[in-house]
Amino acid sequence: MMNFIFSGMLVFSFVFAVLTGRIEQLSRSVLEQAGNAVELVLSLLGMLCLWSGIMRIAQESKLTEKLSKALSPITGRLFHGLKPGGRAMRAITMNLVANFLGLGNAATPLGIQAICEMRKEQGAQGTATNEMAMFVVLNTASLQLIPTTTAMIRMQYGAAAPLDILPAVWLASIGSITVGVVMAKTLEKVWRERG
């Protein structure tokens, strides 16, 4: 899938740029984007180290275990292929909590940790497991309680009540998460893990 998307985008962009005479811009973006990726990783790096460090403390003090137990009625159902209370499950719980609180900078490092733990526990080699797909789908939907950045931009442009969009945001989020979970559960039977 990734192979197809990647090569498709490159070929299509090239042909389209030639046709519309934007080859100059295209060439510039080829040269720039790799550097932008490095910048992005560098900007993540500090946060990645910080939250990995904080998480290690939370793990050793059994804080993650407690949280994971409290949320197990939900997570156990979504990820029933994983060991309840295992390292992977605990990292998933922390990631979901961080997402919910709007700690985007914390959620990504925690999520990376979660998926690496899942790989170890499930022995995945190059192919996503059902639980990994479910986890990624949950992370691509927004679980955030209060979208602070959006509200801040609304305030900046003089919205009368920047947070008046909250009910609509919550309803739209709940709807899209539900569809994501249902689709992941349904499609995992179509795209089999083996073969």
Add this chain to the structure above:
Amino acid sequence: MMQIGSYVVPLVVVLIVGHGLFKGLPVFDLFVEGAREGLHTAARILPALVALMTAVGMFKASGALDLLSFALEPVGRLIGLPRELLPLALLRPVSGSGAMAIFDGLLRTHGPDSLIGRIASVMEGSTETTFYTIAVYYGAAEIRQTRHTVPAALSADLTGFFLSALFVRLLF
């Protein structure tokens, strides 16, 4: 009201470290050990990110995104999304900063309390940067066969856009 957000991060950090100290753990040593792992993870993400960001950058620069917005107008009409919001819908799953730039422009031209401004806000607040998330997470776990992840995630995004337009019309 906005200040609540500023409390969350420091509070979480202080609570976790405080709790560790209360349990009598060597919090500094543990922190450094964990942070070192973060360094390795970052190195593992980079290659996939270079590939994906180059593809997205080329796609935008070639003008293909504009063409796609134009071609998808009937779909937009079907789910009740005004034409002005199509570039946002197309870019939102691919680039967080790109979507932010478009969102900013939409609020400037239409105002935050207009129909378009409100739908854009709800879209921005209720969806995530799907492909970036997929690239980072699967890059870290060295997954190449993503199976049903992309279709499932995109149907969630599409639902989010549809419901954003719907609920703003119903609630305001």
